[in-house]
Every structure is written in structure tokens, then in C-alpha cells.
Amino acid sequence: MTHWGLVATIKAPVRDVLNFAAYHLDQGAHRLYIYLDEASEEAFTLLKSHPKVRVATCDAAFWARQGGKRPIKHQVRQSRNATHAYARKPEVDWLTHIDVDEFLSPSGDIAQILAALPPDILCARIRPVEVLADGDGTAFKGFIPSGPHRARIVDEIYPTYGTYLKGGFLSHVAGKLFVRTGLDNVTYKIHNMFQGDVMNPGQTELPQVDLCHFHARTWQHWIESYQYRLEKGAYRAELAAAAGENGVNLHHFLLQLDRKGGTDALRRFFAEVAQDTPDLRQRLQAQGVLRSHDLNLDRKRRALFPGT
Template structure:
């Protein structure tokens, strides 16, 4: 059977790290290459004991060996993902993920990968985004097409023009890359070979990527300022709709919302686009976009890291 694994650069509480690891070990990951973005000795000790995990603390010594610590976390992710890919292969396929992302297959991940053509170099999984305040409800990925904009506007009548595919975070998903290819650089959503982006990735609709981007109003508000300046709402990202058609980037939209409506405006955005409610579920259900998945993370953490629970 084909072996697969993942790499992740993580700055998170220990239990979140262990939940992420346990979920993917349960799915059959043969190897997890986890790079701790700070000196989390507690997480390191738990992970180090598991035979499926290779854990690295990204301290000053590590970054000196890598030519220096990048300031931007996105660049650190890229360098670590590439480092994991270029080490001695222990898996046939490798995917780079974040700690708030969880693969959700409708069959074995290995079975889906082994079914790919032997010449296929990479395969893409698309995200579904959690509804804030829910443990099990997600909005599904809406593929590009003539109806996407219409559906998004109907589902999010006030803010739909500013959220690509109805998602607050990425719609690009993440990429499985076959190991053993020369001169590969792994980036957050794509991979490059000899400086050229790998094209024509096959889609894996049987595997969804549950993205827990905003677990609650409090969690979203706590990360909002960072994401606005340095993360997924930063100024250099493209808008969902071109400015000629009235579009704004998320960064511009949020800045405008803050200036005109303040905290009430941000809460209104959260309630319409992110937060779980009967109305939100009904809007998603009307277009076949509601997914309900029990990740069962605490139970899996207790199973694979029995000493990690509080």
C-alpha cells in the first residue's frame, strides 16, 4: 500500500498540536514531519515518543543551519515544507498542511493515492471551512464556474462580493506531491520544480480539507489584527472580484468596515459569513454546501497521546 505523510510548521498550544497529529495518525499517515515554530518542550516531548512523528524545534541552531530565520511565517512554512520533502523519502506522497486543517476522506487516503496514474506528480485537496461556534458543521468548497458568484451573493447578501467562493480563507486547498522528484520547492498551496510551478494537478474530491479558520467569534477576533496585517487578510492578496466590477480586497473591506461601523460592523460580518446559526445552515443547505463531520479530536488525542490530555 502507498505510504503518505504530511509536514507542518506549527505555533499553537500543545493540545491543538496533539489533536492535529492524532487525527492524521488515525487516518493512516505513515510519517508526520512537524516543525515547532517556538520552543514548545511539552509538545516536543509528546511528539518525540510517537514512532510516526519526526519533530524539529525551529530554534536558533536549526535556522542557522538553514541559512537564517525568515521573518515572515509564510516563508518559514515554505522552507520547512521543502526541507521535509527533500529529506530521505520515508513516504510516497507528502502534503504540507497547517495545524487547523484536517483531512477528511470518504475512503482510505492511501487507496485514493494509489489509484492515481503512476505519472501523476501531484494532487489537490480542496477545503471546507468550519462554521464558527460549531464542532461539526462546515461550508463546502464551491468550484469556479458561471454560478459561483450568483450562489455566493445569494448565500451572503451583504458581504458575498468580497469573499472568494464564500470562504474567508483560502480556496486553493493543499497539494499532495509525489516524493523523489528532483529540485522541488514546496510552497503553501503549490509546488515548484526547477523554478516552474507544477501544473495540471488532479483534483481529489473524495478527500476534503476541514479548515478550522475561525472556531468562534472570540477566536476570530483575537487573530483578526494579525491576519489583517500579516496573514490571510493582508493587503497584498487579490480581491474576489476585480476593482472594475466593484470588488475590494478583504483587507480593504475590513479597513472600510472598521472605519464606518467599528466593532458592530465586524460582528455583522462574522454573523453573516462565519458564525454557525440555523439561518446560516439553511442558506448553505439550499445550495448543497453544508457538510457535517465529527472530527472527534479529543478522543483521538487520548488514543494516540494518552499522556497529552489535561
């Protein structure tokens, strides 16, 4: 029987941590390797009580055991922890590295989907779908594959701001990887893996699984995260621009928009590209990229962690 698991480095409210864990245990995960980036006695105790969860608090003593100090960048901490989990004695056949706001939503049983992959497939890419904000949390914009029609499709869905977005997404379009365990010399990155110097050996796409990304649950959530993401997260300055002639990446575009029009301009941008409105749903539907996933997070959390 094929077993799968995931690793995540998490700094989030306890409710979000438990939603993430309960949902994936309900999906059939055999192991969750949770690294708490910030100490939480409540989260640690509840997670440790479940036999399929392995939890660690990433305090100074933890990093000292890893041979150094706590890395400053959270992306480095995530990669280090994912690589650490992969290097353990394998308890699963496949391992994926995802974030607390990402949820695997398959069209069938994940274990069976992975078991069907040929033995020469060493990693399988899961593409994201991005939640529409301020809705009921079930509507998502779908991934638009790169190709000759992507720019036109993005332009028709997001006529004002689409040229600044990769595939129409605020966050990543690269997705995440399931990696077959038991390989030597593996290093995990955020969106890729390396075996020695070889990136993503034996890679395939896994279209049967969507990665539901709650990048912006609400306008308020987005605007509160905006400055951090500009400086350290998904909109930081060194990331590449979307395809097109403007050559301006999302970081510099948002800065320009903010300087010229402030919060009102940012809100107009957000309304076109992210807000759950009948107009956006209709445009997504017309291009065949409106997706629906009802994850039932609260129900699954209450079932696995009663009283929370």
C-alpha cells in the same frame, strides 16, 4: 503498499498540536514531519515518543544549520520547512503540506485513494471546507468551484457581504497539495509546488478528500486573530480581491467596515458569513454546499497521547 505523510510548521498550544498529530496518525499517516516554530519541551517530548513522528524545534541553531537566519515571515518559514521535509530520504510515497488548523477528512482510505492515481499524476489538490463558528465543530461550508454560477451562489448564501469573499470563504479557496515524492528540484509553496520553474506539474483534483479548515472556531477566536491576519495573515493587503466589479480586497473591505462601524459592524459581517446559525445552514443546504465532518479530536488525542 502506498504510504503518505504530512509536513507542518506549528506555533500553537500543546493541546492543538497533539490534536493535529493524533488525528492524522489515526487517519493512517505513515510519517508526520512537525517543525515547532516556537520551542515547547512538552510538545517536543510527546511527539518524539511516537515512532511515526519526526519533530524539530526551529530555534536559532536549527536555522543556522539551514544556512541562514530565521526568516521573518511565517509563510517563508513554512515553505522552507516543507521543502526541507520533501528533500529528506523519502519515507512516504506522497507528502502534503498543511497547517495545524487543517484536517484531512476523506471519503475512504487516503492511502488507497492516492494509490489509485495514475503514475503521470505528480500532485493532487485537496480543496478546503471552512468550519462554521460557535457551533459544535461538525458543520462546514463547502468549496464552490469557479465558474459562471459561483457569483450567483455566493450572493444567495451571503447577500450582504458575499461580493467581498472568494467563493464565500474567509480564508483560502486554493486548498493544499499532495505531492508524489522522489521528484528532483522540488520547492514547496503554501498552496503550490514547483519542479524547477514548472508549477504543479501533472496536477489533478482529489475530490475524495476534504481539507477541514478551522479558520474561525468562534467569534472570539476570530476577533482576537483579526489584527494579525490583516497585517501578516489571510487578510493582508497584497492579496487579490474576490471576483466582482468592486475591486476591493478583503483587507481593505474589513478596514473600511471597521472604521465606519467598529466591532459591531465586524460582528454583523461575521454573523452572516461564518456563524453556525439555522439560517446559514439552510442557505448552504439549499445550494448543496453544507458539509458535515465529526473529527472527534479530543478522543483521538487521548487515545494516542494518554493523559493529555
